Amino acid sequence: MIKFLEKKVEQVLEATKGNKYAHTVADGFATFLFAPKTTTNGLGTHIKDGMDLKRLMIFVVLAMQICLVFGMYNVGHQHFLAYGLAGEASFFTKFFYGLFQILPIIVVSYAVGLGIEFFFAARKGHAIEEGYLVSAMLIPLIMPPDIPLWMLAVSIIFAVIIGKEAFGGTGMNILNIALTARVFIFFAYPTTISGDEVWVAYDYNFLHSIFGLDSLAYSTFGADAIANAKHGLMSFVQADGWTGATPLALAAKGGWEAVQGAYTTSQLFWGDIPGSIGETSKWAVLLGGAFLLATGIASWRIMLSMLIGAIVTGLLFNAFGAADSFLGVPFHYHLIMGSFLFAMVFMATDPVTAAQTDTGKLIYGFLIGVVGMIVRVLNPAYPEGWMLAILFMNVFAPLIDHYVVAANIKRRLARANAN
């Protein structure tokens, strides 16, 4: 069976040799199915480490899966909560609701991004680089569940072409691709993403009727309201006491007390709150982070220094801020609000856009922690700081490395002059 597949793969690769676009695609799928039979070329080492970029990238994707699965559940949970049906809808109803809400986002993310990657790889006559596998998974996780798909597609096209291919492709980009897509939407469609309507999925879709929740919804809200909901006018159906505001929006208005008015600390940690798809559940992010650290794939230096940077800044704010202001939010609660942990584990550690030297990574992470907290707390315009902080430090990472490397060169020179 496997021999037969191997033969087929070789035949397809042979048959597509004439057309570089077809060949690149065929090669992409072939190397996905089979690790290639290429051997070391004799110019250098004769054996190679089992680690390659495919494995590396897929491990990062695996690390995100708990976030994704919980995100699916939570999208459903928030939806039914808004309808006042959280108690009635079962775990699976919520999960499948979320699945149907998120799956199109993932499909669009992979299809659009990989399509562009395939095209550029074929044009350059390269094999397809695996970097986008991670970006394509990260993008859905940092998007709100109700993001219009066309908006998503436009942002991905922008991020991959302008953010990556224009700089020379995988390994050459200055800015984190997923965050570039996010920041594009943020500035191009500010009303969509900074309002609160997208943070909970209000789509009243067929799942309601499948799981027998229709009658419950009708009895709660009345037929007219549900009809409106089906046409996208969600505000009519919100259950009593439901705000839909994210914890950070609350903290900006009234400090930690306001947050606690709506959410408990354990809710913030376990993640059954409105927010982007993959970043509300802190435990899932921490598990993913632990996996990346245990396998040695993500840099502990960046994670640790970013944590320290955020804590130090948080402590400074606490020293000056009044208790009921954003400044006064106890520093440790900052760690479980918003997307701090997600940014620390999955975004700041992107090896291409982070600092590349070990010392540089410490500085880079620390500054992200500081800048992110400043944007989050002191800037009235942006509710969350990590996206901007990381992109900002992405730009400075080469400069940090430049000085670290220059110090190494200086040490060498000093040693030579001492003799």
Next chain:
Amino acid sequence: MGKNVKLKKGYNINILGTPQKKTEKIHTRTYAVKPIDYLGLSPIPKLLVQVGDEVKAGDPLFYDKLQPDMLFCAPVSGEVVEVRRGEKRAITEIVILADKQIQFKSLEKIRISSTSREEIVKHLLQNGGWAFLRQRPYNVVADPKDKPKAIFISGFDTAPLAPDMSYVMEGQMGAFQAGLEVLKKLTDGKVHLSLPGSGGGKIGDAKGVEIHKFSGKHPAGNVGVQIHHIDPINKGEVAWTIDPQNVAVIGRLFDEGRFDTTRLVALAGPVVKEPRYFQTYLGANIEGFAANNLDNDHVRFIGGNVLSGKKIDIKGHLGAFDNLLSVIEEGDRYELFGWLVPNYPRPSASRSFLSALSSKKQFNVNTNSHGEHRAMVLTGQYERVLPMDLYPMQLIKAIMARDFELIEGLGIYEVVEEDLALCEFVCPSKTDMQDILREGLDYMREQA
């Protein structure tokens, strides 16, 4: 007193088939001298023999046009049967069909202590001993006009399947000591001998040299790493290196008055039936080793270790600096979803495989590249396995950009291919780092 250096960075690649401490004498049908082993020579050396000539061990075979005094000599007596040529007619091998009983060209025995440096240099140059001295930077044959700031010898080898130097040197300590006396005459600085932290056995009995201890994983046994920690090479400085068995060859050249390249070579690897040592001469034909000793015939022969050795075909011969013949299986087969679920265990410095849980596990390795060449993405993985204050990725990128000042500043003079071999092994993007580094070294040498 020497230094005691403990290195934390590095990675030991454990491979099945490490050589047992058992030695067999082997006298192969042919032997060869390979001009390409000696870096820094002009591409086409001047031949002093023709096919059909009879030579004795120690008779000169060729010299470099730019260094007519430096002669490269035959390791065995016999008939020159072939001159193999490679690209652009460069000579790759001068093959000698060996006599059953080796005839040595007899030379004057020389008392080292009472001989001047000049005479020692002359004796080495004319009788084949000089060729074993290699110069840092660049790893080229040492220039007789130079006076090195020091001479470095690594008394142990941490590379995969490496021979145990204390065992190899056991019977050659007299010649080794004599060789050290010669080396001491060549430099005004010190002769440094590095030993493993655990001791190093017999080789530690060496007298009159500076002895250092290095503990840690591979590449702690690389002379380049040791130099970096003992007395690093700065711009404009020159140091020489030589391996212990060739020190003994030099010793015999003076003590016994003959060019006797006798050496122990380990035959090792997962497909070798009985991995062990062989006593032979420089340039032995590898067919003699391979016959009846392998489990598998779809294999690659590597003169040296699997990280920085040279591929040799079965008709080929060992190189002048090889004391190991590694044999591993060729890995030209597909692996269903191999990048995700490995179908068989393999070594990895990353902790992404279950085998990372046990550091003692020995692997049956093959030559599969485990992935294809990609852009450089991951960072920090090279630094984890290189115990030097040096930025390998930045250096490699500077070489690719041919930025002379940056290459120099980043310390190219301190490394040769074998020092970055482990970086190349761990690279998930499968970058040919050693090849790029050699381009860089050649470029710097041209510019200088």
